[in-house]
Amino acid sequence: MARRRRIRWDRVGLVFGPVLLLILILCFSCNGSSHKGKNPASEISAAEPSSMDIVEQTLPTATDPQEGTQLADPxxxxxxxxxxxxxxxxxxxxxxxxxxxxxxxxxxxxxxxxxxxxxxxxxxxxxxxxxxxxxxxxxxxxxxxxxxxxxxxxxxxxxxxxxxxxxxxxxxxxxxxxxxxxxxxxxxxxxxxxxxxxxxxxxxxxxxxxxxxxxxxxxxxxxxxxxxxxxxxxxxxxxxxxxxxxxxxxxxxxxxxxxxxxxxxxxxxxxxxxxxxxxxxxx
Ligand SMILES: [Zn+2]
Structure with a gap:
């Protein structure tokens, strides 16, 4: 009885171990994303550009070919x-x-x-x-x-x-x-x-x-x-x-x-x- 039970647990571990791991990973990533979604700071920055963004937007960027010539003159x-x-x-x-x-x-x-x-x-x-x-x-x-x-x-x-x-x-x-x-x-x-x-x-x-x-x-x-x-x-x-x-x-x-x-x-x-x-x- 004891030996049979031990073998069964080993099998359970083999089968459900990876499944449990997968569930844990899924839970972790779900929690991570929902926390980010509820984070008021990220909502603020999404809804209203931060002041840093505003300053940066007024500067021409190197990736914008039309404004490339203005780079020397921000x-x-x-x-x-x-x-x-x-x-x-x-x-x-x-x-x-x-x-x-x-x-x-x-x-x-x-x-x-x-x-x-x-x-x-x-x-x-x-x-x-x-x-x-x-x-x-x-x-x-x-x-x-x-x-x-x-x-x-x-x-x-x-x-x-x-x-x-x-x-x-x-x-x-x-x-x-x-x-x-x-x-x-x-x-x-x-x-x-x-x-x-x-x-x-x-x-x-x-x-x-x-x-x-x-x-x-x-x-x-x-x-x-x-x-x-x-x-x-x-x-x-x-x-x-x-x-x-x-x-x-x-x-x-x-x-x-x-x-x-x-x-x-x-x-x-x-x-x-x-x-x-x-x-x-x-x-
Ligand atoms: Zn005061």
Missing amino acids: AVNTKKELVVVIDAGHGGKDAGALNDPNTPTRLEKDDVLRLSLAVQKAFEKYPNIRVIMTRETDVFVELKDRCTIANEANADFFISIHRNSALTGDGVEIWVNNDAGGDNSMDKLLATYIMELLEDVGIAQNRGIKSGYRNSSSNEQSNNYYVNRNTNMPSCLIEMGFMTSAVDNQNFDNHLEEYAEAIATAVVELVTDRNLFTVETVQ
Whole structure:
């Protein structure tokens, strides 16, 4: 009995082993494809071309014989102006984060407006870069209107300036949309250039280039900063230090002009390094 049963199991193994393996392979590939199909990031990129795609589409490609002659003169370089949107977060009835929740003496909306206006000024020495501000005074602007301003202007970059609302911590972090792509995506390059130049000025710490939205690890489309998700061009959101950090506040006040200069220079260096645009400088 025992011997017969053992032989039967061997046969079962021989017959069903490969079948089981095949089923496992099929299940694995099914799971893989259905996961990809449900991945919101891939749906976003399929429905709406990423900002990187838009930049790339404006460049002639070597495979297009009709545009081959323009290769030495990239289309982006023939643009008359580069359009940069500077988005000062919050404003008006929306104070943003406070330095002290009980007795606030400092409001995020004021700090980010000061820095944003300084960035606007820092761009003035580049006559073919046009800066669009989503606000220049202490007014409330809806998030969707900030995005509409940038999208309707067909802006090349969108830089949102905020300060961190977390109650503890210090340093600077920069957020990009979670479907921004790899390190060479324009969103991440923009954030990286800005961070490097801010570090050169001096910040409490580099907290990194982060994807998505604070405390979120999922790829869900909703787990992004609204302005990163709803602008069509490379964008990032700078958390310019913590409102509750004395060292960040001191840095912010002492280095405001230099930080503004760093943000403007980052854009100029990025488009220059990538041969996307020839920036003119006022002599
Ligand atoms: Zn904010």
